[in-house]
Amino acid sequence: MTDALPMRPATRDAAYNFAYLDEATKRALRRTILKAVAIPGHQIPFGAREMPLPYGWGTGGIQVTAAILGPRDVLKVIDQGADDTTNAVSIRRFFNRVAGVATTTDTRAATIIQTRHRIPETPLREGQVLVYQVPMPEPLFRLEPRLAETRRIHALADYGLMQVKLYEDIAAQGEVGSSYNHPVMVGGRYLMSPSPIPGFDNPKMHRMPALQLFGAGREKKIYAVPPWTEVRSLDFEDHPFRPVRAPHACSLCGSTGSYLDEIVTDDRGGRMFVCSDTDYCERRR
Amino acid sequence: MILRAGNLSLAFGAVRALDGVSLDLWPGEVLAVVGESGSGKSTLLRVLAGQMRPDAGRVLYADATGAEREIGALTEAELRRLWRSEWGFVQQNPRDGLRMGVSAGGNVGERLMAAGCRHYGTIREEAAEWMRRVELDPARMDDSPRTFSGGMQQRLQIARTLVTRPRLVFMDEPTGGLDVSVQAKLLDLIRGLVADLGLAVVLVTHDIAAARLLAHRIVVMRHGRVVEQGLTDRVLDDPRHEYTQLLVASVLAA
Ligand SMILES: Nc1ncnc2c1ncn2[C@@H]1O[C@H](COP(=O)(O)OP(=O)(O)OP(=O)(O)O)[C@@H](O)[C@H]1O
Ligand SMILES: [Mg+2]
Numbered sequence: 001m002t003d004a005l006p007m008r009p010a011t012r013d014a015a016y017n018f019a020y021l022d023e024a025t026k027r028a029l030r031r032t033i034l035k036a037v038a039i040p041g042h043q044i045p046f047g048a049r050e051m052p053l054p055y056g057w058g059t060g061g062i063q064v065t066a067a068i069l070g071p072r073d074v075l076k077v078i079d080q081g082a083d084d085t086t087n088a089v090s091i092r093r094f095f096n097r098v099a100g101v102a103t104t105t106d107t108r109a110a111t112i113i114q115t116r117h118r119i120p121e122t123p124l125r126e127g128q129v130l131v132y133q134v135p136m137p138e139p140l141f142r143l144e145p146r147l148a149e150t151r152r153i154h155a156l157a158d159y160g161l162m163q164v165k166l167y168e169d170i171a172a173q174g175e176v177g178s179s180y181n182h183p184v185m186v187g188g189r190y191l192m193s194p195s196p197i198p199g200f201d202n203p204k205m206h207r208m209p210a211l212q213l214f215g216a217g218r219e220k221k222i223y224a225v226p227p228w229t230e231v232r233s234l235d236f237e238d239h240p241f242r243p244v245r246a247p248h249a250c251s252l253c254g255s256t257g258s259y260l261d262e263i264v265t266d267d268r269g270g271r272m273f274v275c276s277d278t279d280y281c282e283r284r285r
Numbered sequence: 286m287i288l289r290a291g292n293l294s295l296a297f298g299a300v301r302a303l304d305g306v307s308l309d310l311w312p313g314e315v316l317a318v319v320g321e322s323g324s325g326k327s328t329l330l331r332v333l334a335g336q337m338r339p340d341a342g343r344v345l346y347a348d349a350t351g352a353e354r355e356i357g358a359l360t361e362a363e364l365r366r367l368w369r370s371e372w373g374f375v376q377q378n379p380r381d382g383l384r385m386g387v388s389a390g391g392n393v394g395e396r397l398m399a400a401g402c403r404h405y406g407t408i409r410e411e412a413a414e415w416m417r418r419v420e421l422d423p424a425r426m427d428d429s430p431r432t433f434s435g436g437m438q439q440r441l442q443i444a445r446t447l448v449t450r451p452r453l454v455f456m457d458e459p460t461g462g463l464d465v466s467v468q469a470k471l472l473d474l475i476r477g478l479v480a481d482l483g484l485a486v487v488l489v490t491h492d493i494a495a496a497r498l499l500a501h502r503i504v505v506m507r508h509g510r511v512v513e514q515g516l517t518d519r520v521l522d523d524p525r526h527e528y529t530q531l532l533v534a535s536v537l538a539a
Contacts, residue, residue, distance in 0.1 A: 152361075156361065156362050156365060158365060158399070160369070160395060160396075160398045160399030160400075161395070161399075163398040163399075163403070164384070164387055164391050164394065164395050164398055167390075167391050167394055167398065167405065167408065168387060168388060168391050170405055171388060171390065171391070171427050172427075235403075236403050236404060236405040237403050237404045237405075238404050238405050238406050239405050
């Protein structure tokens with residue numbers, strides 16, 4: 001790993017305001033985040049800013065991180081569980097430069113973890129913040145294209161339609177929990193998209209000691225799950241949600257409990273299964 | 286009394302779609318609303334069901350607990366709860382009443398799920414049972430309603446509406462777009478279900494024969510007004526208002 005040891009707090013680039021955004025923008029974002037925390041699972045609109053990265057790169061998550069970052073924070077950024085993808089490295093370098101904060105790949109050492117597509121295997125603790133990059137915050141968008149109607153559905157907690165979708169999935173595929181972005185009920189009130197994490201990670205959201213914040217840059221929405229909040233994956237009594245992982249041990253660390261990626265090793269059909277969480281895997285070897 | 290409308294009026298610009306309409310409906314009763322095109326039948330149905338607000342007048346509904354509710358005073362949440370539990374709505378065009386992107390079984394199961402049922406097996410069983418009741422093959426439960434004929438779609442819409450056993454169902458020309466032979470079968474089916482379930486029904490139709498077959502009482506509308514109402518046989522065999530006489534005569538002539 002390029003920077004397995006915490007990267008020292010650098011002298012930040014004084015050409016930028018701390019964490020890139022100006023203070024007024026960060027204050028507005030923090031107000032939005034506070035609203036989101038006050039109404040768990042409810043999407044709050046915000047005036048998204050142009051960031052020096054394209055939308056697909058997680059500008060929503062970056063804005064949330066920029067708004068909550070303090071000089072003593074230690075930042076970890078993962079993409080599909082890995083600390084060393086181009087995306088993760090760029091975002092980490094970005095904050096190292098514009099905020100001068102320390103960065104790390106160690107889940108336990110981080111105070112803020114920005115993520116795309118995964119929740120770390122190492123259980124998070126109180127005081128940590130998990131920031132998700134969200135491409136589409138509205139869990140009903142495929143079912144109900146009219147935005148005004150989705151707002152009404154949320155306001156009335158009239159979620160029968162989402163259950164119909166689940167019914168259709170089981171009728172067609174026979175199970176729930178194998179896919180990504182499986183919708184959850186937060187605090188028994190709001191239906192929420194967990195972002196495109198595998199169903200395997202959904203149970204980790206339930207009563208998580210850390211604060212979970214979700215930023216959608218293109219759609220200009222922020223939502224949150226406060227620490228210790230109930231998060232339930234939608235399912236049926238006789239088809240309970242079951243987190244699914246590939247039935248193998250990690251080829252590198254031997255873990256039989258972590259989420260695995262399938263890696264093609266050669267062009268003759270060779271493949272192996274390894275932990276998608278690189279930090280967790282390296283620590284076990 | 287399950288539904289009572291008093292002095293309903295509603296104008297669209299210069300058009301008085303409803304002009305002082307009053308009517309009562311009793312539990313288990315089928316009331317047909319007949320009249321020529323543009324007489325205000327659909328508007329009346331929408332106002333009764335709380336989908337449209339009248340300019341004047343009010344609608345009272347006696348709910349399952351016996352409490353009288355004024356429809357115009359309900360919150361949207363309360364109204365929606367009624368729509369998906371104690372009430373049902375059958376549209377003339379089944380495509381307006383069905384989710385065309387959802388399987389037949391999912392369509393029938395939706396109201397069960399909205400009512401809180403979270404048992405997949407129970408939903409499947411109920412859906413199969415209701416498909417049988419409306420004479421659809423339960424083996425087609427996972428098929429899209431797009432693959433159904435118009436008459437089959439209409440039966441599916443009826444199954445989807447009745448699965449939660451509503452007390453009051455609004456039907457707007459339920460056999461309107463169908464072939465005559467299909468219409469007759471569907472009317473028979475509706476008559477059987479309504480009797481079995483003891484449903485109260487407000488049925489909008491301009492088919493006098495359908496009204497005779499299904500309705501206990503008839504309301505005749507013209508230019509947004511009720512010109513005559515009474516027991517079905519009395520109104521059709523001994524129409525008093527000349528407009529009703531014309532209406533009945535035109536059917537006999539046709
Ligand atoms: N949304 C609307 N805006 C303007 N005018 C309307 C609207 N809805 C109905 N009307 C008018 O109100 C009158 C009553 O219409 P309504 O649809 O209730 O008649 P109907 O008896 O159901 O007719 P049909 O048998 O053709 O369905 C008509 O003159 C119609 O043009
Ligand atoms: Mg009409």
